[in-house]
Amino acid sequence: MVKPNWNSKERYETPRECIEAQFKKYGIRKCLYRFLDNGSCCEELLDSVRAKEAAAEEMIDIAVDHFNKYGEVVFEGFGTEGYVQGLGCWHENAFESRF
Numbered sequence: 193m194v195k196p197n198w199n200s201k202e203r204y205e206t207p208r209e210c211i212e213a214q215f216k217k218y219g220i221r222k223c224l225y226r227f228l229d230n231g232s233c234c235e236e237l238l239d240s241v242r243a244k245e246a247a248a249e250e251m252i253d254i255a256v257d258h259f260n261k262y263g264e265v266v267f268e269g270f271g272t273e274g275y276v277q278g279l280g281c282w283h284e285n286a287f288e289s290r291f
Contacts, residue, residue: 193284194259203284207259210281211252219272220279223251231262238268238275255280 193203194210204210214220224243226234237243246254251267259265259281266280 194281195284196281197278198282204281207256207265207281208252211255211265211279214279215248215252215269215271218269218276218279220248220251220269220276221271222247223267223269223279225251225254225267227258231258233258233264233266233280235266235268235277 193205194207195201195203196210196214202213204213223246224237224240225246226237226240226243228234234240234243248269251269255265255267264280264282266278269276269279
C-alpha cells in the first residue's frame with residue numbers, strides 16, 4: 193500500500209493509483225521534477241535551472257518507475273489550483289522505516 197504523503201490516512205494499492213488520484217484532485221497538467229543519482233527527490237523546483245519538465249501523462253510513468261526503484265517519489269506540478277508542491281507517494285511504512 194502507498195500513500196500520497198507521510199501524514200495521509202489515504203491508502204492506494206499502487207503508486208500509479210496514488211499519483212493519478214492527486215492529478216485528478218489538483219487538475220495537474222504539467223510537472224517539474226529532479227531526481228539525484230542516489231534516488232533523492234529535489235523540491236522547490238519552480239526557479240531551478242536543473243528541473244526537468246514533463247506533461248502529466250508522461251510524469252505518471254516517470255514517477256512510477258522512480259517509486260518502484262526507490263520506494264518513494266516527490267515532484268511538483270501545475271494544475272487548476274496553480275503551482276502544487278509535494279506531489280508523489282511513499283510506501284505506507286516509509287516514515288517508520290526511515291526514522
